[in-house]
Amino acid sequence: MATSHKRETARRTPRAAVLAGSLAALATTAVVTGGVLNSSAPEADLVAVDRSKAAAGSIGDTGTRLPLLSRSTDRSADAIGTELDALLADDATAQALAGATKRRWTDAVLNLWNRPDQRAKQLGEVEEGEKVLLTGRTYGDRAEIVLDGKARWVTAGHFTDEKPPTLGGACTNGTTVPGGVSASIKKVHEAVCANFPDVSVYGTLRGGGGDHPRGKAVDIMISGPEGWRIAEFVRANYSALGVAYVIYAQKIWSVERSGEGWRGMPNRGSATANHFDHVHVSVY
Template identity: 85%
Template sequence: MATSHKRETARRTPRAAVLAGSLAALATTAVVTGGVLNSSAPGADLVAVDRSKAAAGSVGDSGRRLPVLSRSADRSADAIGTELDALLSDDATAKAVAEADQRRWTAAPLNLWTRPDKRAKQVGEIEVGEKVLLTGRTYGERAEIVLDGKSRWVTAGHFSDEKPATLGGACTNGTSVPANVSASIKKVHEAVCANFPEVRVYGTLRGGGGDHPRGRAVDIMISGARGWEIANFVRANYSALGVSYVIYAQKIWSVERSGEGWRGMPNRGSATANHYDHVHVSVF
């Protein structure tokens, strides 16, 4: 019996020791848990890296995911950029310039641009009545011409197979303007009459405000495409005719803002008020 009692006693751990061991285990668990919660977990970062690699195909040095670009969103822009780059490449441009063989007359003053998109720089202007060499290449609203052996881009749609009218000649259709209008208005009438004899009505002096009562304005009664030919003819010869500004089809061109070309005007409510049935010319 004594022997049995000794074995049982040997197997038991004192109660105080058991309690101390439990407290130590709890303390260790708390320390480990707190360390995990309050520190960056290398294992978790590596998982994030692996997942981001699978999803985005690229991960930064810090292990953070890099933004993923949508391929479909930029596909059209890339296509446009590739098309324009190919069009403006040195080889393509040199070939277009060398093979250009179409000659036409400019029907309006045109700004010259280095390229056909928004990154273009204006490098001059070509007057109406100039014979130019076209390559036949276009992009958007621009057409390519060859000037002094270089590629230049201008607004398309302003070329003619026939040489535009120039100053000179005599008015033979019997029209006239009052003797007391300005000398510049007389020049405008003579030039337009000589080159566009189909115009039979010229409005000059009238009441109200503006340049008409002072004899410094004339309304050239015309409409349609022919009206644009007259408007651009007067604009091209503004210096010789003493012109200040021209209005036609709800657009205005003025000497003071000549670099802006034809500018839109507010709607005044009728064809006459918006200058669709006549070209208005004011002089200095």
């Protein structure tokens, strides 16, 4: 009987240990769970927890699938929105306009926008060589200027401290070029007309190949020494006029090979084909 009793005792001891261990594990789980729920755990941990639940397809108390949270999605967009809203706030804009003192010249034709982001609406243009008032504020690749007392935005990086070269006054001899030509051809005509008013014929749009049909070329009908003075005038102001190359008297000068000066051209068979009776100007 003693032996039988010992065997019974030996069987019951492990069961008690298992039960005690289970109760201890349950108690530990309750304590840990309560600690997590009642503690101020780092936000990163909570994000990680929610991410793991979403990845596992967990279902919340409302019966909907838990969303995947991320630090780099909605929050970055909210931060950008808040920054832009603060920049465009009425008080901030009014302060920027009132404090604007720096004036610079534009070195290109610039589009005007009512705001600096993708929701911007174009309101017009600022001509090249126009002196504008800058507030000093920028956003992305745009800079804020003051125009007629209002804030406007243009592409940054197109301002200069140096006044663009003066190419002459107004054209007074009544000559014009068609509206369909490029802005640079209009500039070439205005500059040449103002400085050489004796030229009365300008050839622009016509059929065939080359730059003429595209509105990017003009023939200034002149010959002799006056033609060379005009050709040199255009060459000297090529940057302000947007000139790509000039041809006169069977010679060519181009921006790409400007270091070579005027270069000779093959004989094309006639005075007109060899550009002895006109200065040809092509622009970009």
